[in-house]
Amino acid sequence: MSDRILVVDDDAGIRDLLCEYLNAAGMDAHAAEDGAAMWRWLEHNRADLIVLDLMLPGVDGLSLCRAIADRIGIPVVMLTARGALIDRIIGLEMGADDYMPKPFDPRELLARIKVVLRRTRQFPPENQVDDVALLHFGGWRLNTRLNRLISPGGEDVLLGGSDYLMLRLLLNHPHRTLSRDYLAAQVYGKDRGPLDRSVDVCISRLRQMLGEDVRNPRIIRTVRNGGYALAVDVIVEA
CATH class of the missing domain: 3.40.50.2300 (Response regulator)
Structure with a gap:
């Protein structure tokens, strides 16, 4: 088609x-x-x-x-x-x-x-589980079949394509620092230029969706001179 x-x-x-x-x-x-x-x-x-x-x-x-x-x-x-x-x-x-x-x-x-x-x-390339339905993290859930983020209160948040891929990539690698260059290549399919802020903008948008404290984010942590890391555990529900 x-x-x-x-x-x-x-x-x-x-x-x-x-x-x-x-x-x-x-x-x-x-x-x-x-x-x-x-x-x-x-x-x-x-x-x-x-x-x-x-x-x-x-x-x-x-x-x-x-x-x-x-x-x-x-x-x-x-x-x-x-x-x-x-x-x-x-x-x-x-x-x-x-x-x-x-x-x-x-x-x-x-x-x-x-x-x-x-x-x-595409799904993030590593640690992919084809039949995953829900990923639990920090009180939130990601429904990988419907591309929906579910809040602790049960409200649905519909994710755009890049937002979903970025979040899914972080969830596939909890407590691991992912560089901006790596995230740009995996999520946007391109090399990251010195003035390219697409990764930072997407992370900021995800933090807003997750209700994060801008000065002290709990779920998505900024690693100085490193990139970003998911700072909470992930539980997979098939």
Whole structure:
């Protein structure tokens, strides 16, 4: 089955160009002109990934990205004419899985889409247990079949693709320091540059979901000059 991509952009020219290019590359591309049209389409159709423009009329792309991460957990590649570092960081904080400034080469976008789809469909490579259903840690539970985080009070938190992979990777290696370079390679499928904060942004987002004390996190610990480590035990329930 072809990967189904939904392109959300208010520029009809860009929508048509991307859909034509992605379809020619063997994908099943569809288009929506704004957030309202996106939600209407998603009510009746499945999408494997959303290409989302930041500057949309009505509800902006950042708000839509956060809503997508919270409600349906579909991977998002964000497009924008604004290429400043702070905009990229905000996009990642809102749950985007990757970010491309306009103008862009459709070939690069296609390559990034393939990378995001590949890594959001894989499990962390080590110590994988195929029939795991629940991982208990620090009063929380991760349902690995539904990609849902369950709070100590029983509330569900729907995780985006990169958030799920990052948390799952940490849970597979409790009490072990994982470097930022290793986490970037495993979660984002790329080498980490000197200014790349994608790992730190994702960890910060996970800590917020877990209700961590920013100054003294209990579950995900920062290891100075090392990376991050899960600081609680993990109990596997098959």
